[in-house]
Amino acid sequence: MSNCKRKLLSTERESLILKALGEGVSTITELSAQLNVSEATVRRDLHSLEEQGKAKRIHGGAVRVKFPQTEPIFTEKAGFHAQEKKSIAEKALEYIEDNDSIYLDGGSTILPLARMLDSRKNLTIVTNSMMAAAELMESQHRLILLGGEFRALSRTLVGPLTQQIVNTLHINKAFMGTIGFTVDEGISTTDPGEAFTKEIVMRRAGKVYVLVDSSKIGVPSFAVSGSINDIDTVITDENISPKLVKELEDSEVKIVF
Amino acid sequence: MSNCKRKLLSTERESLILKALGEGVSTITELSAQLNVSEATVRRDLHSLEEQGKAKRIHGGAVRVKFPQTEPIFTEKAGFHAQEKKSIAEKALEYIEDNDSIYLDGGSTILPLARMLDSRKNLTIVTNSMMAAAELMESQHRLILLGGEFRALSRTLVGPLTQQIVNTLHINKAFMGTIGFTVDEGISTTDPGEAFTKEIVMRRAGKVYVLVDSSKIGVPSFAVSGSINDIDTVITDENISPKLVKELEDSEVKIVF
DNA sequence: AAAGAAAATGCAAACTTTTGAAAGAATTTT
């Protein structure tokens, strides 16, 4: 190196330094010799590179920084019934075909489903769930987030504002989570704003699938979304009681377990 | 190069300069010798090229910039000029008061600002940035996400769908990021959908603050959002040129640095 | 075609940034 006839500009030096760093480290003395500049200048260049996040200073030299630290994305709280939820999601996945336009609701039951969507092609995915969106950020599908007020507890976007976007979209199949589920009242949740969003989604969606693990069945929550009539299919696990299966079938709801 | 007997027109020189720059850099002295003109003329040509966004001046020479200006991937951008961005964000923070209703745009310059908002109380924060939303998830403020199509590169929600929510909200102060900034065209970005969202936000916001580090100034990108008239205040770092300060003041834009 | 206006160019003085050297503080090694 250093067949430099003329003085180098700072940017040239910086890229040469990066090249010299390669994968490993270089000392100030080495770089100073290679670039034919004083050590003070090397330090200054290194400082600039560090500000740009391209290199990191260490005592006596510098190291290349590879790919800058990946941002802290949403973290998932380790879940109850994780295995059941995953198997419920697998059943739901079978109803999703290439080119579908689907809605993913919030909730820990829907999240595993979001992770499986790489097996489908060219989906349009509409969601109000920040967690699902974070999962799908890197995917190849088209991703649309409902706007609205952020609800910290469920990490979803809820309330009247969500209505506007929902009403302009055509949703083929909606996959809904829930806090409570009863045959009389259908799905219910703790927050009225969230219930409202669920309701307008269900009303507009072509087909509505409710994913619910058996621990929530028979337990009503505070705010009800729509009625049992808005639901086409309930997808749940094997622990569901035969009595409930019959009740659902009487209400013309398909049930998968 | 250029054994030119007759004198060259400025446009001819400029294209020769661009050719000489190639992908790399050239010094003023080199260019002056190659083109048989004084260094003063080279500087003037380079200045003109810079205004056109085709080259970027650096001390002692110039580098070629590709057009349209490419957008670095998000994680790369995060570390770039990190210190400047933080100090820009600190200046912007002073314009945010308790109970304000503010908009946070996408971009790595706005992100540090999101992190500082704990020092204010009872804000209503509207944003189209997933990263900003992730930062603000735990905060006490009211958080509203614009809906819309998710754009992976910038991790923002963009496009026509965003318009609906923006139009129903009252935004007190909007804090905008940008990929490129020129006095002639104002802020510009790489994606038309993103430009669209920026534009409708700026049009509806009471006051518009643009946060831009000096490396982006004078560099236009592909899709322009609104005009310089939509901007009330530009917040930048100390490296801004006095000339630009004057130009902005002539356009009745307040400038903070 | 000549005179005048406008634009471009080169030059030089004042100013700014960058660079290298040196001194003292901080860190690592022996």
Place this chain on the structure above:
DNA sequence: AAAATTCTTTCAAAAGTTTGCATTTTCTTT
């Protein structure tokens, strides 16, 4: 703990930039 190395700060010289002005070139107008 002493020695050696490296880091930070400061300062002056060198290199680069800006600005105003005189000169040349180019364009317009008569």
